[in-house]
Amino acid sequence: MSTGVRRRMGVEERRQQLIGVALDLFSRRSPDEVSIDEIAAAAGISRPLVYHYFPGKMSLYEAALQRASEELKARFTEPHEGPLGVRLLHVMGRFFEHVDEHGPGFSALMRGGPAVGSTTTNALIDSVRQAAYDQMLAHLGLADAPPRLELVIRSWISLAESTALIWLDGRRIPRAELELQLVHDFAALVAVSAAQDEGMADVLRAMLKDEPADGPFAELVGRLSALGS
Structure with missing residues (x-):
């Protein structure tokens, strides 16, 4: 579920995108096996940007x-x-x-x-x-x-x-x-x-x-x- 390219998104749009990406990954593998780096790569953004929208993997996991x-x-x-x-x-x-x-x-x-x-x-x-x-x-x-x-x-x-x-x-x-x-x-x-x-x-x-x-x-x-x- 990758965007393929980076583009600017509004705050809520980016949050929903990250939730969707995380849910897709969590649906195929145990959440324990999915890293923030994988989520960032699938979303086409940097690791620090993921933390800009979610304090950590647990908060993103709960949103998913x-x-x-x-x-x-x-x-x-x-x-x-x-x-x-x-x-x-x-x-x-x-x-x-x-x-x-x-x-x-x-x-x-x-x-x-x-x-x-x-x-x-x-x-x-x-x-x-x-x-x-x-x-x-x-x-x-x-x-x-x-x-x-x-x-x-x-x-x-x-x-x-x-x-x-x-x-x-x-x-x-x-x-x-x-x-x-x-x-x-x-x-x-x-x-x-x-x-x-x-x-x-x-x-x-x-x-x-x-x-x-x-x-x-x-x-x-x-x-x-x-x-x-």
Whole structure:
């Protein structure tokens, strides 16, 4: 992501360029392995000029994580139209597309990378998880969640995150299979909770109400039925 030539930029334009360059490098290699010299060379500027805009690599790293978190949050946005299972499959497709394209950057964001334990990094991670949670509530048509549903949604978000991190270590399972599996996982978590709580049973009924015969949720029911036959 190199400019190739040096040219004058405004302060904010240069800052955004450096963030973009750093994010591109961090997306392909661990942030620990990327030096300020590499960032400067890729941006077509001198090392001292990088420090003019950012006090050090950590501040640039945190700015890159901020942009990465915003891009990741956008992956959870989906029109609230059509069967829920299909919507979630679209969301998982975009989520894993981001994970696939920005593996080291995604790992750095979720694991903290060089900034592990920092207030800034923790806040960014929490903001991504909260955005995913809010989107799930919206897809379910709810403004707030009772305790059992909150537990299910947050557990599922954690499962999607950990699944993606494990998958990055070798990509040994086809991506499309994991995307579908996570949609099935959400339905399964709701179903287990529905067996113990009538309110959750209502949530499950609403989820399945408009599910087409070839939808992800219907496919799960068919597969489970086949196992018992």
